[in-house]
Amino acid sequence: MTSNGTVKVEVGLGDRAYDILIGSGLVGRAGEEIAARLPGIRVAIVTDENVARAHLDPLTASLDKAGISSTAIVLPAGEKTKSFAHLQEVVDGVLAARLERRDAVIALGGGVIGDLTGFASGIVRRGMNFVQIPTSLLAQVDSSVGGKTGINSTHGKNLVGVFHQPRLVLADTDVLDTLPAREFRAGYAEVAKYGLIDRPDFFAWLEKNWQEVFSGGPARTEAIAQSCRAKADVVARDEFETGDRALLNLGHTFGHALEAATAYDGTRLVHGEGVAIGMALAHRFSARMNLASPDDAARVEAHLKAVGLPWRMADIPGELPDAERLLAYIAQDKKVSRGALTFILTRGIGKSFIAKDVPASEVLAFLKENHPG
């Protein structure tokens, strides 16, 4: 903790190491924090319409005060913005502003804006400086950390992109006050995920303190910082996802299949909700495979229920495709290597591992047992 309550998490990536600052009032201090690290630069700010309404003017003012001139590129909100068309729009906008390689592109928004902007900044002039100012809980604890950027393709989500690390991440806990409650809750699923992967004490802490995380204050900052530390550790071990980094996909294989099965319709299921159900299913499936105790699965389900997250397929409004179709969505997922099914399974709370060659027949039987229809 620094004097004013800001927490600093360092992402250890050698000559590309950078700081994540977490705390109150960081948008107002963005200008000075950026100027201290990247003196004499100009910037382009990429954001979406929702975020611009509440947070663009304060950011611009803060940059102005530090002598940093900026242009803003405001895009429509939503997952559809992660497209080739908007990628080109951002790239052209940054070039039209005549920014050079050592200038910076700032992402001010949730994971959609962060992923798209990170990709654009990674390809304009083959890599410009990039700063993340994540404004959703999910972006603060997950997408802004680790340098994975990208857009969607008609063939699947996040299939096109680059690894491009930011130079600085500013996670202002105040901006979460304008985030819709449902989005906050969805982001919380990723917070809980870090406990479930390999931090059982953190999961136990969340079981006790989640209400204060939701209401704001020091517990919120603490939960975000713990999450960033957890993700930064994994990223420092495996920057390019050739091994361990796959653990971060806990809950995501089932989750992505459910998102696809609901046609990415955010009124039915948003990403974090899919992850919540996916994590519960991963624990339940692990118990069924005699890898973990059913008590652990029950504990996960109880916590998700307590915070108001969906935890089973039946919690998704509307009809779901049948088990065979859900399996087909799973097999299409990009985490399938050479045709074998890879899952993140668990031996208990905080004991996740990468399971290769999971038999599709077992998954299918499990999906049938748990299908609501």
Added chain:
Amino acid sequence: MTSNGTVKVEVGLGDRAYDILIGSGLVGRAGEEIAARLPGIRVAIVTDENVARAHLDPLTASLDKAGISSTAIVLPAGEKTKSFAHLQEVVDGVLAARLERRDAVIALGGGVIGDLTGFASGIVRRGMNFVQIPTSLLAQVDSSVGGKTGINSTHGKNLVGVFHQPRLVLADTDVLDTLPAREFRAGYAEVAKYGLIDRPDFFAWLEKNWQEVFSGGPARTEAIAQSCRAKADVVARDEFETGDRALLNLGHTFGHALEAATAYDGTRLVHGEGVAIGMALAHRFSARMNLASPDDAARVEAHLKAVGLPWRMADIPGELPDAERLLAYIAQDKKVSRGALTFILTRGIGKSFIAKDVPASEVLAFLKENHPG
């Protein structure tokens, strides 16, 4: 040299080191060379209509023989293909073929196909294996080596891309037989460039042996290999162009301005021709600045003239914009850092260096003196 006359140049980039093979018959041996390095993969071949006509079937047959299944993506020929629209077409085509991260994308073509395909392979799944089979002289000696990939923007050439190294480069000297003579000559400008940058003995060798380089056989293989070695050395020293790699831009600041001034109209000026004139101008300008002897400039001009390359602005058919406009094109060039003009100048044959803060007034006066209009 290996037994069959193939020359191997190693690009020393640590865990991303790779071989460039140069010689006769390599398209026919592509299957076995790729299978030896990347066993069990599937591939997509990206090529253009001109190259496909002569060389796609032999490549596909060679891959088949080695048990490598392939899909082909055939694009229109020409600089305009280096666009966002065709980038998306290649990305979608590779994804539609359901290739995974460890499969490979092969670029079969000149620099246009190589740059576009390298970029696409660098962003599909955040980086797939990439193999270059360069078919123009320029691509064999320059664009296929070093991992710089990209497309053009309305704001300028090559402004968008990534660094993505190939796993293997196969420079088949036979395929140059179908290359139009003008394209071969243009590529030769880049060969001469390596001598002028820092290999005066190579330049002297070219002055003696250029006719045999043009007619084929061992001198051609030798010139291509020397060029690849020269480029590989620079790239190994400065992969991401933060310093020395800029030397490769000898002749390119003037050259790009002339390409822009002729609206990239290939009937008037192709890239290598612009580079030829640019190199002659860089030497002449260096002499004018009392950095080098005018005799060296004359020697460069004489050699370019001997091989049939243009060497002065007056050699470009049609009218050119005036000197002020040419300077504006130079100032727009991406090698302008913080408003100062950066040029590659020389102290004599093989003694190029990066000159920062070249006064625009001197450049303007020089352009006026040498302007044909």
